[in-house]
Amino acid sequence: MSPKAVFLILLALPWITSPAQTSPGSKDQIALHMQKAQDYLAQRRPDLAIPELQDVVALDPGNVDARGNLGVLLFFRGDYAGALPNLRAAVQMKPDIWKIQGLLGLDEAHLQDASASRSDLAAAFPHLTEPQFQLEVGQALIDNYTATEDLDRAAAIVSELLATRPTDVSLLYLSYRLYSDLAGRSMLTLALSAPNSAEMHQVMARELARHDDTAPAIANYREAIRLDPKLPGAHTELGDLLFHSPDPKLQAQAKAEFEAALAVNPEDERAQLFLGEIAEQNGDLKTALADDTRALQLDPNDTDACVEAGKVLVLMNQRDRAQSMFERAVQIDPSNYVAHYRLASIYRQEGRTDDVKEQINEYEKYKQMKDKLEQIFENMRVASGQHPASDDASRAP
Numbered sequence: 001m002s003p004k005a006v007f008l009i010l011l012a013l014p015w016i017t018s019p020a021q022t023s024p025g026s027k028d029q030i031a032l033h034m035q036k037a038q039d040y041l042a043q044r045r046p047d048l049a050i051p052e053l054q055d056v057v058a059l060d061p062g063n064v065d066a067r068g069n070l071g072v073l074l075f076f077r078g079d080y081a082g083a084l085p086n087l088r089a090a091v092q093m094k095p096d097i098w099k100i101q102g103l104l105g106l107d108e109a110h111l112q113d114a115s116a117s118r119s120d121l122a123a124a125f126p127h128l129t130e131p132q133f134q135l136e137v138g139q140a141l142i143d144n145y146t147a148t149e150d151l152d153r154a155a156a157i158v159s160e161l162l163a164t165r166p167t168d169v170s171l172l173y174l175s176y177r178l179y180s181d182l183a184g185r186s187m188l189t190l191a192l193s194a195p196n197s198a199e200m201h202q203v204m205a206r207e208l209a210r211h212d213d214t215a216p217a218i219a220n221y222r223e224a225i226r227l228d229p230k231l232p233g234a235h236t237e238l239g240d241l242l243f244h245s246p247d248p249k250l251q252a253q254a255k256a257e258f259e260a261a262l263a264v265n266p267e268d269e270r271a272q273l274f275l276g277e278i279a280e281q282n283g284d285l286k287t288a289l290a291d292d293t294r295a296l297q298l299d300p301n302d303t304d305a306c307v308e309a310g311k312v313l314v315l316m317n318q319r320d321r322a323q324s325m326f327e328r329a330v331q332i333d334p335s336n337y338v339a340h341y342r343l344a345s346i347y348r349q350e351g352r353t354d355d356v357k358e359q360i361n362e363y364e365k366y367k368q369m370k371d372k373l374e375q376i377f378e379n380m381r382v383a384s385g386q387h388p389a390s391d392d393a394s395r396a397p
Helices: 003-012 024-042 046-059 064-078 080-093 100-112 114-127 133-147 151-164 168-195 198-210 214-227 234-243 254-266 271-281 285-299 305-315 319-332 335-348 352-382
Strands: none
Touching: 024 046, 024 064, 046 064, 064 080, 064 100, 064 285, 064 335, 080 100, 080 214, 080 319, 100 114, 100 133, 114 133, 151 168, 168 198, 198 214, 198 234, 214 234, 214 305, 214 335, 234 254, 254 271, 271 285, 285 305, 305 335
């Protein structure tokens, strides 16, 4: 028997210690059978415990302990049909035994009762705390939702599992697959229902930009804005493309798009931050700092805004404030290699040799990770016949 099975069985034992109303003789027999069952389980002899629990159920069909444990043992023996009535009876008698309800859902999945399985798995999942069992129930629930094309609910379960397992590669892939499928389904539905809408052009522009087809992406953004000048996000997304274009004429058009974005939505933090970068490039440090500060007010946890504000403060010879900004950036996001690089520069000026070494090590570690990831994506694009990534994608620290 696996450790997981033993864990579940041992947890299933001590819910209710007294059987339903029976004769004194029956109570003695029930207590004897239950004690034997516990002894056999302690010896890891479920084959001997099962008959004892079956005798208890025969004497007292309402005994939750016996029903639950018998269902657990039969489930892990592979007798799903035999486990079902016992697990179901235990849950009906005591609805808050979440581990047993989760196991009931798994049992129903084995018996191809998708509807009942979905109901029991969904009821149990939020209450499960044992990591491995929570994962097993969650994956079964995801499979159930996926089979019925309920991708939104499946994605929500994956996100909840990732909250405690952020580096689980199987969950990360599943998350990628589900959200890709959701995006594809939404794009297809949009294309069928409103093929000439501003939103459809915005979707096309995003996809084209993602594949580095910049010129047609810009054209689709412009068409989307022509159709709906207040389309959420469109001005900022177009401005981003223009800002990073190698063409100076297109770069010069970015500022107007960010200003238009803020006119549509004064709380567009990305547009505000881009305006700060443009002001810094033009040497207007006062305006740049005001824009970066406003961006941080809109999103205090934006590490890019912290870094941009820090860079401006360095240029304004306000090193202490700049240092605080870079330190805040790495505190929020330790993988922000630009912030590590900038901190190393400040620490070097302060003669903090050990801190400089630490920051340079962090910079190199995360920079190498980013470069490796970009190389993987570039190789994928080349292999699929797409354009390689633009050099503009990576900025100098």
